[in-house]
Amino acid sequence: MVCKGANSELQLKLAARKYARAVQKLGFPAKFEDFKIENMVASCDVKFPIRLEGIAASSHGACSSYEPELFPGLVYRMKQPKVVLSIFASGKVVITGAKAREETYAAFENIYPVLAEFRI
Numbered sequence: 001m002v003c004k005g006a007n008s009e010l011q012l013k014l015a016a017r018k019y020a021r022a023v024q025k026l027g028f029p030a031k032f033e034d035f036k037i038e039n040m041v042a043s044c045d046v047k048f049p050i051r052l053e054g055i056a057a058s059s060h061g062a063c064s065s066y067e068p069e070l071f072p073g074l075v076y077r078m079k080q081p082k083v084v085l086s087i088f089a090s091g092k093v094v095i096t097g098a099k100a101r102e103e104t105y106a107a108f109e110n111i112y113p114v115l116a117e118f119r120i
Contacts, residue, residue: 009037009101039097042104046091046112049120055087060114076111083107087115 001019006012013035023030052074056066066074073086073094081103086094093111098104 012037037099040099040101040104042095042098042101042108044093044108046093046115048091048115050087050089050091050115051118051120052087052089054118055114058118078107078110080110081106085111087111091115 001016003012003015003019006015016035017032020030020032052066052068055061055074055076056064060076063078064074064076071086073088076085076087078085081098083095083097083103085107086096093108093115095104095107098107
């Protein structure tokens with residue numbers, strides 16, 4: 001089951017429980033067990049424009065893909081934590097693939113110096 005829109009792990013778990021309860025009320029033998037988060041998405045704005053071409057041409061190019069004719073953002077595949085960041089020239093960043101909130105924080109802490117280096 002996919003739940004989205006929750007702002008915390010607790011909200012997500014409560015929403016999943018409510019859904020299981022609704023399925024039970026319909027007469028199906030649903031059970032709420034083995035709850036785990038498979039993918040977490042976080043977004044932020046660093047409030048400064050970023051030179052995406054610079055990141056792609058730098059030593060970070062091995063971890064990134066930038067093809068503006070296909071997608072306006074630079075896709076950065078971070079190894080540790082194992083997440084994918086979509087970085088936009090406007091300064092907006094979307095982090096996907098995290099399994100815990102701490103991974104999103106670690107990813108941002110790792111990428112921020114790179115973003116600052118290529119600040120316009």
